[in-house]
């Protein structure tokens with residue numbers, strides 16, 4: 067199928083914009099490749115230290131002919147999605163040994179659960195933790211004894227941080243290994259309703275706790291289509307998972323077979339063999355365009371509008387918000403998974419999932435098919451789904467029709483003709499809004515502003531009954547330089563209550579929202595941020611603000627000239643590590659470029 071002209075034009079524009087940066091990147095990768103097999107240039111002492119504790123693998127390692135695979139793991143018990151990784155390293159090592167290689171845990175990386183820190187002080191470290199993960203992965207791989215890497219990570223900032231590092235070590239082949247989604251609990255929508263009833267005092271704390279525990283009830287990724295599951299989609303659309311690996315639950319025999327297969331594949335695609343697949347050959351402008359197409363077609367998390375530019379820049383690919391806007395304008399919304407609908411990722415997967423979508427989008431010419439992937443040449447590999455036949459893993463032709471058109475639709479008969487994310491611009495700056503989860507009649511909101519500097523202040527105003535009509539809630543000084551750009555998802559229940567009362571409600575912030583945020587229109591990632599003197603800092607209560615997702619405008623109808631910028635209250639260090647991240651706040655770039663302090 068010929069590539070759609072609009073997708074081709076965006077790709078050409080990115081390729082042209084990135085030409086110099088991508089050239090420098092490819093030169094760097096070539097230098098690393100010329101250094102030859104990764105251990106040939108290490109001194110005896112370096113190698114002795116590296117292998118000292120490797121037991122039966124030691125001789126093979128010293129001999130130096132078998133591929134050595136570095137495992138980078140984001141295991142911890144705090145993220146339900148990462149808890150299954152506890153047992154992965156010995157399992158992977160055994161599989162790699164059977165495949166003729168050796169393996170070492172190169173290092174661990176930190177992982178923050180945004181569900182644990184949501185609405186708490188820790189959330190101010192969340193976005194910066196992505197860069198910390200990239201740095202920690204760099205520390206792990208800097209031992210430089212590896213011919214390939216396996217990346218164990220699923221959630222919000224973990225996959226982006228790992229990809230930033232995998233691209234930086236682009237001479238190494240790399241495969242991302244997921245652990246799979248939690249089995250379905252109570253519907254996400256039911257949980258959200260109990261939260262709203264708790265916010266209005268109609269539900270007890272005991273009822274709320276029971277609903278939360280019935281929603282988040284076991285190992286695996288939370289089942290809403292938030293940032294973590296959007297990451298899983300990206301890893302298939304960009305060719306860094308094995309096909310169909312994303313949504314097989316932990317403990318399923320197919321899960322174990324896919325993990326084994328990824329281990330075996332990592333041995334097969336090193337420079338020591340004859341199917342060398344370095345990450346640098348996979349992560350080019352076409353892979354990132356394919357990722358953005360998947361983001362739009364699935365109505366994925368707004369956080370990827372921050373993460374993808376940082377991931378791409380690590381590979382010498384320069385993305386702009388206009389690239390997202392142009393792809394969103396061309397790609398249909400094919401999936402309705404919470405918060406965009408009532409289904410969860412398990413239902414989505416059962417309806418046909420990513421394999422159905424990739425097939426549809428390839429047939430529609432909306433994806434680059436001629437790409438390099440860890441599975442082989444071409445994205446067509448990702449239209450196939452894994453099966454266990456007589457105990458053996460095989461890939462079969464994936465579904466070519468949806469099993470549930472209330473969850474998943476063909477590209478020719480989508481839920482919406484355009485993607486879920488819209489760029490806004492106007493006299494308040496640039497912003498992003500996720501419209502796939504917002505009712506069409508709420509795509510334009512014009513109302514008086516109420517201006518706040520913290521989420522807590524909004525909650526206090528709600529409790530005091532101060533919201534009695536249409537309102538644009540402005541929460542400023544939440545940008546990367548101000549306090550690390552936290553998610554303000556804890557405001558969702560009270561904003562939804564106001565909306566359900568019949569008020570026109572919108573949120574405008576230089577902060578961000580969760581991938582699980584949904585039905586209330588929110589203009590987020592406003593840049594320039596208030597802490598950088600952006601117009602948000604000049605807003606006052608009562609200013610008339612208009613958020614228009616149809617025309618892509620964000621404006622205030624007031625003369626801001628002559629106003630003095632409002633400064634936030636000085637935040638005090640709180641014993642939760644805030645002071646350790648001052649260097650990130652000082653050096654972080656704008657949200658429009660991915661809000662990174664390292665790239």
Ligand SMILES: O=C(O)[C@H](O)[C@@H](O)[C@H](O)[C@H](O)COP(=O)(O)O
Pocket residue numbers: 179180181182184222291292293294367369553555579580581582
């Ligand atoms: O971007 C995301 O997907 C969110 O960061 C998500 O990972 C986070 O955990 C939410 O807070 C979960 O939703 P609740 O807070 O509503 O449980």
Ligand code: SF4
Pocket residue numbers: 145146147148178179180181182221222286287288292294
């Ligand atoms: S999806 Fe969010 S809440 Fe769930 S484990 Fe991952 S980070 Fe935590």
